[in-house]
Structures are given as structure tokens and as C-alpha cells.
Amino acid sequence: MVPKRKDIDLELGLTKQRSTDLNFFLYRRALHPELFHIYMEKHIEYSNFQADIWAIGLSHLVTVQSGGTMVTELTASPSDLLTDRNLVTQFRFRGERDFQYRFSDNMRYIFSSQVEETTEHIFRTTYRDLQNYAQKKGLLVPYEQWTTNGLVPFTFIDYEMRQYELHIHAYHAFPGEWRFLRTQSIFETEPGGRNPK
Helix, strand or coil: CCCCCHCCCCCCCCCCCCCCCCEEEEEECCHHHHHHHCCCEEECCCCCCEEEEEECCEEEEEEEEEEEEEEEEEEECCCCCCCCCCCCCCCCCCCCCEEEEECCEEEEEEEEEEEECCCCCHHHHHHHHHHHHHHHCCCEEEEHHHHCCEECCCCEEEEEECCCCCEEEEEECCCCCCCEEEEEEEEECCCCCCCCC
């Protein structure tokens, strides 16, 4: 059952997250948009798949559908709002992590993540470089309401479509911790899967 909007005190992504609180979730289903505060979104229809990318605070959600397969990648803090139904895996982000999953029908999913703890100097340099790069492509969402150490936390999601693949590179900047969370995902679909109309 999806909670009604008035029953949700805080949507996921509405309050400031810490990198140490974030988890990775992989679902074989879509998640309802009313559960999240969506700051920016992108819908893609390409080749034999369609996808939705949401920036939801210092976290993100990507849903890909190809043929009869629906896959959702979510980075977020654990919440009672999230369902366990069709949850493939969940884990907390720590250091570096790699994960692969072959869906039984027509999609293969490949994921890697890194929590990068830096010095202030390296953080500021990387922060500037990422922001400059993000001006040219992808989705960049700054969160001025959470400014820390004179820097605005941000989410940057870059994406690339290939004939039967969607590549996602997500970067979440936490200036209060001098940390970046970086994730890379590849959604590989089978040529026979058709983009649903």
C-alpha cells in the first residue's frame, strides 16, 4: 500500500543525508514517485529500453524497463517507506563495492561504488572539476539549503545510451564530511527486448 501524500511527514530526499547513512537498493520493480522528493528528473526512450532518472536529494533513483523486465537502482537512507517486495539486494555503502546480477529474463546489471574520503584540499579541487564538467552534460542539482564549509552539496548524474545499454555515473558531494559517493551502473538489455509503448 502506498502512503497518501498527507500521511508522509518527510519524503525521502527532503532532509539532508550523510554519506554514512546511505544504502544501495536493487529492485525488480518500479517505486512510487510519491515516496520521494524529486528535485530533477529525466525520461529516456532509446533502442529497446526506457528509463527514468531522478535526483532525490543527495541520492538518486534509476528505473529501467526493457520488454517485461523492470529494474530500479536506489541510493537512499533506509526508511519504513521503502518496501521489501521484489527487493533483490540491499547494502550500506562502505569503501569500494562491486555487484552484478543477471535477471532471469532479458537484463544484466553491473554496479560499482566508492565512498571517497579526502582531504579538504583534494575535495575542493575535485568538487570544482566535477561542477565544471557537469555544466556540459547530465543532471546537476545543488542543495544550497545544506551548504557546509562554504560549499553547496550536490548530486550530479551523467548518463550515456548505447545500442542496448544504459550507463549511469552518479556523484554525490558531501562537503561536511569531505566525502564523495561515486556509483557506476550498466544496464545491459537483450536485443530482443522491445521498448514498451
